[in-house]
Amino acid sequence: MARYESVLDAIGATPLIRLTRAAEGLRPRVYVKAEWQNPGGSVKDRAALSMIRRAEADGSLRPGGTVVEVTSGNTGIGLALAAAHLGYRMVVFTGSQTSREKRDQLAAYGAEVRLVDAFVPRDHPDSMRSQGLRFAAETPGAWFVDQYDNPANPATHYATTGPEIWADTAGAVTHFVATVGTGGTISGTGRYLREVSGGRVRVIGADPVTSVYSGGDGSQKYIEGAGHFLHPEAAADVWPLALDSGVIDRYVAVEDQDAIDAVRRLARTEGILAGGSSGVALAAAFRVAEHLTEDDTVVALLPDSGRAYLSTYFNDGWLAANGFRGPAPAQGPTAADHATAAPLVERHEDPAEAVRRLEAEGFGDDDVVLAAYRRSGRLLAPHHSDLIGWTTLGRLRGAVTVTGTVRPFGPRLGIGLPLSDRAVTAWSRAEGEIAPVLDRGRVTGTVLWRALHPIAAQPGGEPSEKPPLA
Ligand SMILES: Cc1ncc(COP(=O)(O)O)c(C=O)c1O
Known part of the structure; x- marks a missing residue:
């Protein structure tokens, strides 16, 4: 074992670990770079x-x-x-x-x-x-500190992470897969590996599917650390100076659900507990490996441990609340059984225009409409942070602004959430009459309070104490 005179000297020199069970059926060797072994727990x-x-x-x-x-x-x-x-x-x-x-x-x-x-x-x-x-x-x-624009960020990966991977694979690495947040990791490590291999090593950016880096719409994702999100009302999209896009051969875009599935499977098949961005890197690495041969060696960098996400990606309640698929699908009726799809209106849209458009699409005055921030490209399934609330076609009629007609939502309900869940039973009229329903983290429809609580919704009915009717 190495001996260090200070905790700072123990940073880096992380192991490469070969995946056996999780990579079963794949032809190349697949290794992960165990960055959670750094003293603070991450790359x-x-x-x-x-x-x-x-x-x-x-x-x-x-x-x-x-x-x-x-x-x-x-x-x-x-x-x-x-x-x-x-x-x-x-x-x-x-x-x-x-x-x-x-x-x-x-x-x-x-x-x-x-x-x-x-x-x-x-x-x-x-x-x-x-x-x-x-x-x-x-x-x-x-x-x-300014990690996004600080040259010492990629420089350390050029000086340490890249050489470690090259030495530990004895120069056999052919594909390096990493997520891109500030871009420091992939830019420094990727540049070193490309240079030392004479351009042979392919560098793959693993990116959440909505991240701007790989061409997504920039809307929020559920994976911490990876990708580049763009506020819908940002004046400009500023990319970090720590990111050298020229180093990246290509991006692989990964759905949040696939990243979550990948880390959950990694924990259960390999005994490796890694975080959500590790799931993005792994899912991308497996996709890349499917097209490679026995002569290839793939290295995926896993930025941190799953310990920081025991309350999210590894928590069945969190998965259900956000509409992600967990290990055990809910029994009995769920929020989804009462949900209906809702059209979108942008908050700066002219209400009269919106009414004409929605009528042409066949919607009526009582139909619920989701009010969203503006994004380039129509958001068919927005992240909840892209929504400012709900309105109806009837309310938009004659209104001066969309924003003036908007009401707040009730609690977010995952699509698989059983009606007995606390989020559903505790939902009272005071919190709003409409709740967004999430499928794999995206709002795909709405549910009416009175559809879940029909007795309580009657005059004289108790607002929130009655159990919901199936
Ligand atoms: C969990 C996690 N994954 C991935 C990254 C991305 O690393 P980089 O900023 O070097 O691109 C970060 C960065 O903060 C992170 O915290």
Whole structure:
């Protein structure tokens, strides 16, 4: 075993592990790079240490200084452990969708965690980035890390991750598969592997299907860390400078459900507990491997452990609530049995135009209409964050703006959720008369409160206490 004089020296040099059962039936050898074995639990420890070392060297970070970063968790954890060890104050701005486990880990290292709304355009003064930048500018001795544009992020993967994979496969690697968040991992590792192999190694970007990188509509996804999301009202789509797109031979787009299935299967067949973005990388790697031969060696980089996602991808209740398929389909009637498909209207659309369009499509005054932010390309199955609420065709008639007619939703209901589920039984009229129904995380229809609670909906009926009728 190696011996280290500090926890920082234990970052990197992660093992390559061959998949046997999960890769059964595939011709090439498939290895995973176990980045969860870094001290903070993810690949981002490498970038965090590298960025801190560079800032110390160029004088941006001085003894007793404050490290400030905007992060979905893992970079913050890497920075927080290094900051704790080196004696810096650490302030992390993160979104409320960042898993509870990651936020708690940040706090455990002594980092100050500022929870902010992540669903704000990047250029808006309230965006996570704007708030982080402002805080750093106003705090003496503070340094804003800026992982997205920091050259020390890809540089560490060129210096360490790439050479480790080359050495540990004895130069046999032919395909490298990784997800793309800031792009640091794939750009640095990919560039090294291409150079050292004389261009032989193929570099594959594994991307959530809605991510802009692989041509998706930019709408939100359920997989933390991977992909590039674009707020529907962003003035411009800014890609990270840490991403060198020229290194990536091609992208493989992966559905959230397939990524979740892949990590759940990995845990049960290999005994490897990995996170959601690992599922994106794995699903892509398996798809690539199907077309390869016994002479090929595929390496998929798994960024972090599944421990941070025990309450989400590995939780049957979470899967059901968001409409993902779990191991055991619900018995008896579900929200889906009462759901109907609903058309969309964009919030800036002229209401009169919308009424004409919806009438032409055969909808009537009582039909529910979903009101959405604008996106390029029609959203047929939006993410719930793309919706501002619901309205009806009748309400749009004669209205000045779509927004003025919109009402809030009741709770989100997964398509397989049994009617006995608490989310359904606790739904009261006060919360809204209409709930969006989610199929694999996307809103595909709506259900009326009175359809699930017909007795309570009658005059004099109890609003929420009665059990729903099947
Ligand atoms: C869980 C997870 N997966 C993947 C990535 C993407 O890595 P990179 O930013 O190097 O592209 C990140 C980055 O934060 C992450 O936290």
